[in-house]
Amino acid sequence: MSEDWAVPPQYGIEVGTEPLDRPARNSVGGWPYFDDGQEWPRCFCGERMALFFQLDLPDDVEFFGGEHLSVFHCAHHNDASDPITAGGRLVPRFWEAPQPPFPGSFWRVLLQRDPGIPEAEPEPAVRALPLTLRPFKDTYFKVGGTAAWAQEPEYYRCACGAEMAFVCQVPENWGFGVRPGAPVQPYSISDDAYMLFLGNEVYLLACPKRCDPAAVLPVNQH
Numbered sequence: 001m002s003e004d005w006a007v008p009p010q011y012g013i014e015v016g017t018e019p020l021d022r023p024a025r026n027s028v029g030g031w032p033y034f035d036d037g038q039e040w041p042r043c044f045c046g047e048r049m050a051l052f053f054q055l056d057l058p059d060d061v062e063f064f065g066g067e068h069l070s071v072f073h074c075a076h077h078n079d080a081s082d083p084i085t086a087g088g089r090l091v092p093r094f095w096e097a098p099q100p101p102f103p104g105s106f107w108r109v110l111l112q113r114d115p116g117i118p119e120a121e122p123e124p125a126v127r128a129l130p131l132t133l134r135p136f137k138d139t140y141f142k143v144g145g146t147a148a149w150a151q152e153p154e155y156y157r158c159a160c161g162a163e164m165a166f167v168c169q170v171p172e173n174w175g176f177g178v179r180p181g182a183p184v185q186p187y188s189i190s191d192d193a194y195m196l197f198l199g200n201e202v203y204l205l206a207c208p209k210r211c212d213p214a215a216v217l218p219v220n221q222h
Contacts, residue, residue: 009060010145012137016130023118025068026055026133028176029126033068033115038213040119043074044104050075051123052176052196055131061144063165063208069143069216070110071170071204073196075125075183077106080197081218083156092159095214107197109216111167111206125182126194140171140201150201150221158215164205172222173199 015028023031032040032051041049049072059065083090084097091097096105122128133143140148147153147166156164175193178185185194196202200220207215 008062008145009058009135010137011058011061011133011135011143012139013055013141013143014132014134016132018130020128020130023122024130026131028053028129028131029123030054030128031118031122032070033112033118035112035115035213038110038112038115041072041108041110043077043106044102045074045076045106047074047076049073049106049108050125050194052126052194053131055133055143057143057167058133058135061167064111064167064206068110068112068115069168069204070112071196072108072110073194074106075185075194077102078186078188078195078198079106080200080220081107083217083219085156089157089161090159090164090217093212094159094217107218108214109204109206109218110213111210111216112213113210125178127177127179129177140169141174143168147203149203154203154219154221156205156217156219158207158209158211160207160209160211160215162207162209162211164217165208166203167206167216168204170196170202170204172201
């Protein structure tokens with residue numbers, strides 16, 4: 001196979017079964033890592049968003065190798081994502097744009113360059129579990145490589161003009177276990193699990209120019 005047709009490096013994401021009792025940079029839930037000055041994201045409703053998962057991207061992942069990916073979603077609001085565009089581009093600060101029927105955004109995805117010390121307290125709702133990345137694994141929960149679109153591929157331009165690039169894919173109906181007593185997520189598959197965007201297949205596309213740590217768009221298909 002010629003170099004031009006080589007598949008970019010990709011890694012399957014495996015979720016462990018032993019609960020975490022200390023910070024880990026690759027985790028479901030757990031202790032989030034933030035760059036200096038980056039605060040824990042909040043939903044339009046004012047509640048702090050739940051950390052669903054975070055991981056360090058391997059150095060050879062195209063465009064974003066070495067950065068820290070963190071995916072947040074409100075436990076109280078749940079719907080499909082709705083990319084907002086104008087003039088052929090995503091609107092400025094699209095990650096804060098209204099998400100009909102909501103007046104604001106209920107999700108935030110961050111790609112951070114150098115997050116250091118973890119937060120003192122873990123994510124309170126999502127059960128903390130370790131994540132492991134395996135190179136070249138054929139899986140739909142993955143980082144790097146190319147998106148395995150359920151429908152027609154979707155392409156977007158960032159507000160800064162750059163074409164958004166694929167980072168990560170989360171399979172349809174992927175449940176994230178929650179701690180006892182956590183709020184029940186609307187439209188989830190069960191009272192003891194959360195889902196991203198109603199359980200749709202999720203494709204994370206990010207700005208390769210890194211115009212902002214939050215310039216990551218979740219695209220949903222089913």
